[in-house]
Amino acid sequence: MPTLVGVYDSPQHVAETVTRLRGRGFAKLEVYSPAPFDEVEEAVDPKPSKVRYFTLIGGLLGVVTGYALTIWMSLDWPIVIGGKPYAAIPAYTVIAFELTILFGGVFTLIGLLVIGRLPSVKLDPAYSARFSGDEFGIAVEVPERDVAEVDGLMRSHHAKEVGIVPA
Amino acid sequence: MTPPPPPPAESVAAMIRPTPLLADSQTNRDVMAVFMGRPGLGWLLLLGLCAAGLVTGALTWILQIYLGLGIAGYSHPIFWGVYIVTFVFWVGIAHAGTLISAILLLFRAKWRNAINRSAEAMTIFAVFTAQLFLGIHVGRIWKAYFILPYPNQRALWVNFKSPLLWDTFAISTYTLISLIFLYVGLVPDLAIARDRTTGWRKVLYGTLALGWRGTSRQWKAHTRTVLHLSGLATPLVLSVHSVVSWDFAVAIVPGWHATIFAPYFVAGAIFSGFAMVLTVMIPVRRIFGLEHIITDYHFENMTRFLLLTSVIVGYAYGIEYFIAWYSGVEAEQTSFWLRAFGPYWISAWIMIIFNGVVPHIFWFKRARTHVPTIFVVATLINIGMWFERYVIIITGLSREYNPAVWGHYTPSTAELLIVIGSFSFFSTAFLLFLKLFPVIPISEVKELEIHARSHGHGAAADESEGQRLRRMQEAH
Incomplete structure (x- = not known):
């Protein structure tokens, strides 16, 4: 399955997108952010950390x-x-x-x-140095046939860029 | 409405993972410039000076190990001289970092984030320096491991009823927890550095960052970890100097045997720690041009802490005298009379004036916002706090109950060289830290920035970056 990566500027947009994606059943997703934001963590997994x-x-x-x-x-x-x-x-x-x-x-x-699954030797393929800058990223695994739909969903929630990381 | 078709995969991969970062965060660039930039002449000169002091101190210590504690002027009745004075001094300095990081975090005082990294680093180096003195002051350093409870042939165990052993546990716990605290905070910033460096630095930061990616799962665990560590470190900070104070208070030496010692020492530790942070950060801010991140607002807040703790310390000085008089114990009364008017009167008055009187200048807003004044007062406090420990230890030991065994003590050259060496050790470590690691917690500053940006705290066009940051920090 290919991984789609959407790049965002604001934590609220990330949180909204994640909620929508999870609502649509795309559960295999990872959010990269330059700093901790409650709304994002809440959207990804509302349970408190163990x-x-x-x-x-x-x-x-x-x-x-x-x-x-x-x-x-x-x-x-x-x-x-x-x-x-x-x-x-x-x-x-x-x-x-x-x-x-x-x-x-x-x-x-x-x-x-x-x-936190640390230490890890290799960084995720979807990770980019931008996400330790000012930008956020949502990486979601989607089946081939849903790529266009998810791409549209991300863009309609203010994704600056959406791209594919080949599996 | 049909969404636009996704672009071909190859071009996207190139778009997502570009190596040159055109639009990197400004905070990243600012802080990276501090520790990535070529070392300036001033930094090199300072490092050279500190290294020279360090070598001098180390050679003196080697000589002392060879010749024995006699060269340190240790003699009856004073076997706790300048070494223990300086040990307590450095343990005290070490309290500011964890206080700023842990206690202010629990109080959600967001202004701490511009200074907490440097304060935490100072804590680590100060604790290391303090621990050096435990080694330096024991007569036979090669038997120092006797203090640890390890199984041995004689089936003997250590004496857990002794405050000196409590101290061993308190100081080593404090070292480890402070190290964990500093490191956990550093990990996301190391990942930032890893993504933006090449060569040996990339290897260093990449290894230390442990493969941090900033996923929501990691951040959630990170936030919790920092919170729990703060919860653990807060009582720890208060306990460490309390335990150090019991090294004295549990003994029956006049001038030491007082129940006020624990809070008195803790307040003094915070007092001296904040003063040291100011003494170090004022020049650092100037040299590296960090005025827009560490603003005068931060310094003003720290001077308020100085004022508060100065009042507590001043009260403790007063109450010690009151209790000595009120107890009716002749030895106590003599001890305190001799403290102010005996052979060590200069040290006692330095302590009272520098710690109890001078900081009252911070009642005035003009003094709290005038950086040169802050620097001078902070330095005086450092001196005063060193003398406070000198007064407590030396006046206590030199004149105990029996006048026949009274003695006099003056620091020897060897002791002073080793004390200079300890200051050089601390400064060398801090100077290297400045050029190797981010001295500002980048992620924490960015958290505030992104928060302000996305919650529409619209910035006025003519606002300076410092004003903007300060407004953000006050808003939280």
Whole structure:
């Protein structure tokens, strides 16, 4: 199937086009934009990003690790320090807190990589340096027979240019 | 109505993927010009100067490792001299970047986006510089790994009840999270650079950009990631200098053992960090001609932060004295009396005047908008904040409870050379960063621009770019 690429100037026009395309059943589409825009992301996929689960799991893992590490190590070679119990929870909370942040942050980064499908060695064939400039692009896979229709749809929604990337 | 037939595929492919960008974004070009342009004579001279300072510091450190801490003038009762002073100083500087990036992001203060990249980079380099001092100040650097909880033959573990170990965890977490924060923000900008460079730069940016394409899926994950990292980094920023302050406050040394230390240190860190951002960015803006992106409006906002944190720091200075008197503890009272009128009185008054008095000039709008004034005051604050740590550490340690073991301390030449080396390390790293990476977050600035353009905030024809950007930032 060939890929049609429409070039746009404004995020609203991109969002409108995407809504129309999805309404017509062209679901295999990718939007390239120079910056994040809520309306575009909303139109492509209204569900919130799953990065939050990574952050949550990382944070929980961090707090558990923090307490487990400190308590186990203190009990492994028990020495009384400053008259405190071996497992001195207030003191160890500092470590647990820091590890919560550390694991949460690292897992968030992993989440970005997994969900953003990064790193990738090759850029998409439809990608162009213009899309890291000022312009937006919608790349949509369409069957041969629908090319003319989608081309018209994009142009009627203020696409500056529409072109084909041969599959 | 029938749509026009699509043009033949070959010509379209040529149209879609043209290599020369005729109509590239103005912001891309402006920022790329900063780090792609040939290094000027001033930049080269500065780099040479900093490199010389760095080499001097490094050689001094090697000499110190060979001869021992004696050349640093470490002697009873003062084993925390200028090294720890400078360590705390750099940790403090490191707070501005994450504050600007994380906390101001959560408050949706859009004006931050002109300065956040440089502040984040400063954070990284300042944390690295601070960590150097942990290595420098330990007697036997080759045993520095003892601080880490690793399984060893003696089955011994580290002492998690010690604030010094909390510090290890706090500082290393802060380093990693700040690095992730900076890098995540850089990725889309690296992709911009990748698409517009050739040769070794393309390889560098292409590798670091990880194949970023700016798809809606990536942007959505990116926005979320930055938001979550901000949420994590905000308490982290506040915790790091609190933990550093507990290195002192948990000890029973007069002048250190105070519950106000955590907020007092955090406010001081933000204060000194903002001052350092101003001290560095004012010349950078001038040299690279970035007046249309970093406007006086940004500087004015930062001076307001300076004013706020100066008031907090000044209050802390006052309350320390009040509590020393009110506690009725003789050692505390003596310590604070000697702080202002003892052998280190010069340092104490530099600290009080530069941090607590001078910044009050920012009550006046004329001072907040006069760049040379801002530069001078920011530099004075940097000096004052270094002396604040000097006063706390040295006056505390030199005169503890028993007058028989009182001592005196003056920084040695070796210490001063290494401190100069640390400033050179920071500046060298920052100068290289300026010429290698986009110092303005291009995507964030473009987000505002495209938003304004497409939402019809019509620009007046005679409006300068700076005015336009400022209006956009205020509108958000």
